[in-house]
Amino acid sequence: MTAVATGAARAATALAAARDHLLGLQTPEGWWKGELQTNVTMDAEDLLLREFLGVRTAQETAEAARWIRSQQREDGTWANFHEGPADLSTTVEAYTALRLAGDPPSAPHMRAAAAYVRGAGGVESARVFTRIWLALFGLWRWEDLPVIPPEIMFLPPWCPLNVYDWACWARQTIVPLTIVTAHRPVRPLPFGLPELRGDISGLDISGRDITGGQVARRGPRTGWDAVFAALDRALHRYERRPVAGLRRAALRRAAEWVVARQEADGSWGGIQPPWVYSLIALSLSGYGLDHPVMRAGLAGLDRFTIRENGTRRLEACQSPVWDTALAMTALLDAGLPGDHAALTRAGEWLLREEIRGPGDWMVRRPGLAPGGWAFEFDNDGYPDVDDTAEVILALRRWGRPDARPAVERGLRWMAGMACRDGGFAAFDADNTRELCLRLPFCDFGAVIDPPSADVTAHVVEALAAEGLARSPVVRGAVMWLLRAQEPDGSWFGRWGANHVYGTGAVLPALAAAGVPPGAPAVRRAVAWLEACQHPCGGWGEDMRSYRDPAWIGRGEPTASQTAWALIGLLAAGERGRAVDRGAAWLADSQRPDGTWDEPHYTGTGFPGDFFINYHLYRLVFPVSALGRYLRAREGTS
Template identity: 50%
Template sequence: MQGAQAAAGSASGLDVCIDRSVRHLLSLQAEDGYWWAELESNATMAAEHLLLERFLGTTEEEREQGIVRYLLGLQCEDGSWPVYWGGPGDVSISTEAYFALKLAGVDPESEEMKRAREFIRSRGGVGATRIFTKLWLSLFGQFDWAALPAMPPESILMPVASPLNIYMFASWARATIVAILVVWAYRPVVPIPDYAHVDELYLDPADRRSIPLRRDRQPFTWRNAFLAIDRVLHAHERLPWKPLRDFSLKECERWIIEHQEADGTWGVIQPPSVYSLIALRAHGYSMDHPVMQKGLNGFLGDFALRRGNTFSVQPCLSPVWDTALAVTGLREAGVPADDEALVQAGRWLLAHEVQSLGDWALTVPGIEPGGFPFEFSNELYPDTDDTAEVLIALRLLDLRGKDGPFHRSKVWLRAMQSTNGGWGAFDRDNDDEFVSRIPFADFGATFDPPTEDVTAHILEAFALDGTPPSDEMMDRALDYLWDTQEPDGSWWGRWGVNYLYGLGAAVPALVAAGVDPADPRLRRAVRWLEHHQQPDGGWGESCATYEDPSLRGQGPSTASQTAWALLALLAVEPPDHPATVRGIDYLVRTQTDDGEWIEPHFTGTGFPRDFMLKYHLYSNYWPLWALGRYRRLRDGNPIHLPETDPLG
């Protein structure tokens, strides 16, 4: 039953809704003070974990059968597995899931496997899958290693100043690539039983031995240049003499070991962690080695998802992000600045300040470490977006000891601003798009350029701290946001779906930085929001907008996306604006009696198009944030503007 339907439009109904949400969110706080819930992605997490343990030789029957049940539970009626909930089936994800199930002993003649097989073949079979899927098949002799694009380990030796070096890639891609350099050099193959082979997924047997890497029509492009280099590297690989191979492998090994995090993972994300374990195993590390044990235990610890009789792993962990956003949502909802639960959360955040130099320091030398990570333990990769949201949350808390981290974080953020005025997530000026043209890069984002949403969050954090718009850093950030506004008035969202997320970040930031709400560019944003409001009063947008931008603003209403739209409207319109009132009414009407909102849809973004996310707390703190801000503005006691008392 949905809770406040009878009094949806009344002040008392709003108060009941907010109080219920506050109680629910506080009940989810961990004993140590943080908030954290599942970060859901797609079936590749479970499938690749099963394959990883088969490769490492660490399979446990109960865990593997838990993965089998998890995968079968995610399968769609057409036999496929999608990138996101409700999305179309994906041939690469489906192939990995099918192979994992077959390797685990699922009867290939079962109805589930027949449907999966039919779907995969109808979409082109293995020949239509991405490079990384073919790499997984190669590890078990189901694809020819020689057909994969060349990734020689000598690449690790390219200096930072060279035209193509590992630090030109995004942090997540960089750590994955270094591991793959080792894997490609050894080309390991783990024998599997005949029953697990997937010959039936090939429409043409030749697809097992070749990848049709298409050239660009224009003769002189980075893509064509890299394809030519790939042919040269393959020819070189056939030579018996490789004078730098051993040294290169040792350098890759050193880099991998140095970048292992305290929790045992690499970057505290799944892709580099999986490939680093495979690389070190191929390099000769036994599973008894402390590095290997620590790495596998990282997956079997916080990353693991054990629900009933199923097992899977998460792609990443989001406690710092979740905690910062929960704190701001609770403060907007009226929880006092000195509330014990919030003060405990603030202390937990302060304890996770990054105090070590990471890869970012190679392009930003001479800057003291600072900032905050996304995860429990990520000393090497603080990110600018989390740092901004932590600063916004800490500003709202009556908390001693925050001045030092505040200062260090602001200095670090200033240094991380890119040349074009925006901010990327993990590096400065990591915007060389040509790295995405290497033949191996057919999945996910390979570089980390400045984006609208991250820039907006950082601009807002500085504005709330009193940095004037005339400050050169602020002026450049403002120019960046105006330059990236879409002609229709919206902003693209890199880390959330999609234009609604961009608007929810950009509009409040611009107003906080002193832009007049009557500015014609902001009026275009308001018209966009009014035009895309759903008949039920909410807002929604599909992950499909990354593939087809013409779908922007279209999709079933969700609580989190409605909250983003409301935060944008509340920044420029009075709280009694008709669209705002309808949006608030939608949130009040759709709340459950338990104080939460049901949201099956994915509204988070990992890699646009390829890897979408569902943050299981988004449907809790974002709606609370919007409802609380609406009530504060209606009652005349806001805390989210530079001139207001943040502890009020």
């Protein structure tokens, strides 16, 4: 038997085991959902939220504290991803939560954390959102935070810096924060945090008299930075004496806006940041804990809570629609027939998840009929282009005639969300006003939603699969992708790590759109992927590649990233040593139960700031890659 035949046999064995493991994870309702793992800020902020609202219990505190402690590293710090660098703000929030749980500052693990914080500049250097949490409890001065007044609710959509200039996730966070920062509440804790100051000389040892809080002086600001610094100073003056009637009306409108966007499961956007700030904002607006909106919001958090081995941790979000669409595609790639019972349950569940109502996306596309899918169980106000593309790809291959109306509605909505430059973003069209990035308030995470290569590629693939490869929308998107190619031949991955993800998404899209394998853009991408392959045969890219170009294409090999590279190479027509070695690495690194270990994070929330370990990625993408590899070896399409 030749080496190629032996490799194919090993790949087939690995595929069968992975397919069976994936089938075993499906719920009776038809959906799949892997854990969406992030970092301990979720758990720290949950405890702080409950403390602020007066609902924190001893059991919740003890369980969350055990989890937070378990994630602390030997140097006393916490990171935002596996084996990542220490993160100052995450460490400050984790430390504060542990103080809330009763851990004394004299404990060795607390001393180590505090020493790191002081050495990294203290709480003075933490992000704005961290300092907002401290301000809620009198541990930071509200006067030393940037201002975004609730009066922005009156800015029309055409006006710069109106709320619809922010990405949907930032928009849903900023609106409730305008309420919070206008009220400037302080609910003191029985302890201070003087040990976390960059310079603790002259502070009262109790830490309760907060008179510092000055961010380190910077050099002179110029250009837009100077403009927004002047604007922030003017807003601080206005905050000292706002126009009373206007302020009351703005607060009322902001609260009504927040309430109107609560989802059926009690969440806001199905994600943690707007959820916790909305609960705080509505509490300050007079909504009692017994109000249906507040009851639903607090109860909904239980659905995002994972309890095991005496610990308690929260998911920042949940991804059942995304996971189910990817699982369907993977199983179809593995050779399951469309009428298999698992695919039938999954397809029927996805059809029930179609969104037929309005959403914020209509601000920029008022004449577009609704359709499409969201990421979560309940996020009906915010369908997204990426999920819609993947669901369409899965449903059309599933092949049930009764899926066609939903697919066609999704196609029309998705195509209608094209941006002016031809690319596609996740949630909104033309959400690209970079002035938002200049605001002093926005020092963490992506706050706008511009087109990205991975989302655009998925749209191209879905539209081309429907016979629309020559349509103006697809041609415009392909031209966008060709312009977006990096000089090294890769593509930047907005929602996955990083250039391996982007390149692995774009190559199948270009092939589906009819770009030949010999095209220069394809050849450069193939060469880049092959150059990044590890000697062991796998691929990996560290999250630090978002900030440090030295990490682009470099990192510990992972199952998901190896699968992305294989999918891209196979789409480009590659059948040689690189794909054989990649498939062999997947077969060799598989666990006995059919899945793969993948502690490294390969999903992205905010490039450079917030990262995700999708626990199902390590399974669905290898199943797809191995299935396509074996089909290519057999010479079938």
